[in-house]
Amino acid sequence: MASLVKTTAIAAAMRRCPFLSKETLSFALNSRSMSSLAKKCPVMSKLMAKGVVTLPTANEVNEESSHEKATVLTKLEAPTQLEEAKPLPPNYDALLKEKIDTKKQDSTYRTFRVLSRTAEKKPYAMARTTPLDDEDVSVWCSNDYLGMSSHPAVTEAVIGTINRHGVGAGGTRSIAGTSHYHVELEDTLAKLHGKESALAFTSCYVANDTTLQTLGKVLNAEIYSDQGNHASMITGINNSRMPKFVFRHNDLDHLRELLKKGDPTRMKIVAFESVYSMTGTMSPIEEMCDLAHEYGAITFVDEVHAVGLYGYHGAGLAEEEGVAHKIDIISGTLGKAYGLVGGYIASTGTLVDVIRSYGSGLIFTTSIPPSTAAGAVASINVLAQEEGRQLRLTHRAAYNLLREKLLEAGLPVMECPSHIVPVHIGDALKAKLCMEMLLNEHKIYVQAINYPTVPRGSELLRFVATPFHTPAMMDYLVTALDVVWNALNLPRSTQY
C-alpha cells in the first residue's frame, strides 16, 4: 500500500511540475517510464535526491490493482471544513455593484418572475404572488403560442425517447452526439422549408450568432441588417467583424440606398426577420428578397416568431405568402410555437455543410438531447397537418379577439398584422408597477418589456393569446387592465 501512496504523490507532483505539466506527455504509471521522466525533470530529480519522493519498484507497481489505485485517488472523508469563498478584490466588486445600481436606478433591473406553467390547466401557472402562497395565475406572455409544450404527441415522443435513450446526448455532434433523432429532425426541417438541408443548434440564439458570424467570415461579406433585428443576429453580425450597414426597420428604400453604396466586388448578406417579436411588425419578405437579389446579395431571414404559426404547413410567414423559395437561409426555433428548446437553419446543402464544418457554436457544444429532437419532429408533424391548421385558426381568432377587446377598452394597442399584441406604456418604472399590480392583485402575469429588449421610451406590455385563452379570461384581463391603467394614470390614447 505504501507504493500506492507514493505513486499518487508522484502523479500529483507531476501535475504540479512546471516541466512535466506543460505539454501532453506520454508516460505511464510504471516504474520504467517514471524513472525516465524523473531523469528529464529538474524538479522531480531534486525531490528524489531529498528523499521526498521515491520511485516505486517495478514489483511494487505490478502489485497495484487498479481498484486499489482508484481508492487512493479519492478522498472518501468529507472535507473537514470548507473555506469560505474568497470575495472579489474591492475595486472589481465596486465596479460590478455600480453596474447593477445603474440598472436599478433607471428601473431596467430585472427580477425574474418565478412561475411553473401547468401542463394540465393551460394557460395557467403556479406562481408566488405574495411571500406566502404559490397560486395559479394566468399567463399572457408565453411564447408556447399553441400549447405544444404539453401536447400529448410531443410529451409522449419525448418521454418515449428518454426511456429508450436517456435524457442527454452525451457528446457534441461530432463525438457520439448525433442520434437517429437528430438526423430525422434535420430531414424534417429541410422538407418543411423546402430546402436541401437543415442544421439543429442548441438554440436559435446560437443558430443566428453562429451562422451569421461564420458565414460573414467565410464569404468576407458586407452585412445589411434591419434596425429591428434580434440581439442574436446583431451579436453574430458584430462578431463576424465584417462591414455592417443598418437599414431603418422594414425600409426598402433605405436598404436600396445602402446596397447602392456597397462595394460591388464584395459578397453581401441581407438579414432581417419575418415577424418582429416585441412590436409584432412583419416584414415585406418578397420585396426584401427581390431587392437583395437585385444587388447580388443573399438573404438570411429569421422566422423564429412565425414557424408553427403561419403557412399551410406551419413553415412560417414566407410559406404563407408563397415566397419561401426566395429566402436563401431561414432560421427558426423549436422553443416557441413548437414548444421545446433549440434552434435551426435551413438552406442549400453546401451552405449548411459550411456552417456545420466551420461554425464554432455548433462544433464545440453538446448537441440537443435525442428526446428534444424526437419531440420536435412530433410537434412539427402535428402543426404541419390538419390539427395544426385548426390550432392556427383558433389562435388567430384568440389574438384578434384580444386585440379588439383591448382597443374597445381604449388601451393603446400597438401595430396589428401579427399575433403579438403589444400595449404601449413608454416608461420603465410604470411598466414594472403595472406588471406587479396585475400579478399581485389580479393573478395575471404579463411581463413588462423594458430596455434593452426594446428601446428606452418604448416600454410595453406584450400580450400573447393562445388557443387556450377564453373570451371570459380576456374580459377579466381587460377589466383588470382598466383598474391598473386608472391607478397608474397611464395613457389611453393611441396617439403617443
Place this chain on the structure above:
Amino acid sequence: MASLVKTTAIAAAMRRCPFLSKETLSFALNSRSMSSLAKKCPVMSKLMAKGVVTLPTANEVNEESSHEKATVLTKLEAPTQLEEAKPLPPNYDALLKEKIDTKKQDSTYRTFRVLSRTAEKKPYAMARTTPLDDEDVSVWCSNDYLGMSSHPAVTEAVIGTINRHGVGAGGTRSIAGTSHYHVELEDTLAKLHGKESALAFTSCYVANDTTLQTLGKVLNAEIYSDQGNHASMITGINNSRMPKFVFRHNDLDHLRELLKKGDPTRMKIVAFESVYSMTGTMSPIEEMCDLAHEYGAITFVDEVHAVGLYGYHGAGLAEEEGVAHKIDIISGTLGKAYGLVGGYIASTGTLVDVIRSYGSGLIFTTSIPPSTAAGAVASINVLAQEEGRQLRLTHRAAYNLLREKLLEAGLPVMECPSHIVPVHIGDALKAKLCMEMLLNEHKIYVQAINYPTVPRGSELLRFVATPFHTPAMMDYLVTALDVVWNALNLPRSTQY
C-alpha cells in the same frame, strides 16, 4: 363577408406600405383608425383614389366576428405548387464548395456518426455500421461519463416534470421562462461550489462565451488565457475585444511573465480549465489562482470535464484539492457527467447578477426546460452523495484499468492524471481510417479527434471508460486496436 376581404387586403397593404410598415404604429382594424391612417399615408390614399382599396364602414367592421376574420387570414387550401428553392448565386456557391473541399482534402471533413445510445444496455448504442443494418456497437467516447443520462433518479425527475409542466420553458428567463426548477437548480449549483450565486445557461459553450465576453467588457479587463483553452472560452475572449494574452499550456512562469508586463492600472481575468478535454491534462489550480491574485487578477476556471467526477461532492477538481474557495468564477456543464444538457457559472452574488443583467446570450434566449433543471438537480444530488462517490470510485477503476491495458499492448497512450485516455495517432486520414475500421469491423465506436478540436499533427483517439465498461470489453477493445494498429502500420512507441 366582402368587408372581411377588404379588411384583410388593407392589412396586407399596410404591411407592405413603405410608410406604415416602418415604425411601430398604433392602429386598429376599425374604420375610424383606418381612415385616419389612410389620410396620413400617400400610398394608401392613392390606392383608395383608384378604388383598389375601399375602407369598410363602421357597421361592416362591427359585423366581423373574430373567427370569421381569422378564417380569411388563413389559406386553408394547400399551396398548388411549391416553387423550388432558388440556388445561391454561382460565386457564393463556388466559394462555399471550395471551403468544403479544403476540409475534404486534408481529411478534416467530418461525417457525423449516427448512433442512438441505449438506456437499458450501457454503454452500447444502436448504430448503422453497414448500409443495411443497425447494430449494437460499444461506445468509448461519450461524455456521459457516469451514465447519469439514464439514471432512474434523473429520468424520473425529468419525466415527472414534463408530465406536470410540459417539455419547454416557453420563454426567456425574464419573460415567463423562469420556473421553480430553475431557481432550485441555481441554488443547488451555488451550494455545490460554495459560492453565493449561480446562473444556468443553455450550454456551457454559451456560459463561457457570454460570461467572458460580458465580464471582459464590463471590467474593461485584460484577459490572460491558457493556450489549451476550449473554443467557447476563446470565442468569448475574442468577442470581448479586450487585450488578450495567451500563456503556454499550464505554464506558471509564462503566465507570471505576461502578468508582469500587463497594464497595472487595468483589471485582469485569468482563464483556464481544470481538466483539458482532449489531452486529459490537469492544471495546477491553486498555483494558478495564487499567481493571478498576486497580480490583482480574478480567475475564471472551466471545470466542465471535472464536475460530477472529482471531489467529495462531485464539485470538481478544485473541491478535490480543497481550493474551490480560491476560484472567483467557476463554469460547469450539466451535459457531461450530469448527463443532461446546459451549462452554468457560479461566483459572487454581484458578479452573477451582472452577467444575468448584461449577458446577451442569457437575456435573449429561451431558458432550459423546467424538466432539464429538475433532472439536473436530481443528478447533482445523486453525485453529491454516497452513490456518487461509489460511482466515482468505479469510474476511476475503469479508466485506470483501460489505460493499463492499452499501455500493456504497447499503444501510445498520452498523459495520465485524468479520466481521459487519449491515444496518439498524429495523422488525420489514419485517425479516420482507424475509427472506421473499429466501427465497421469490430463494432467499436471511438471518435477520431482531428483539427480544429486538436492541433494538426496531434490527431488522436480519445477513449473514455465509464463504470459500465467491463474488463472483458476492454480486452476485446485492445485486441481490436492491435489488429487495426497493425493493418494501418500505426506507431507503437510512446516516443513521438
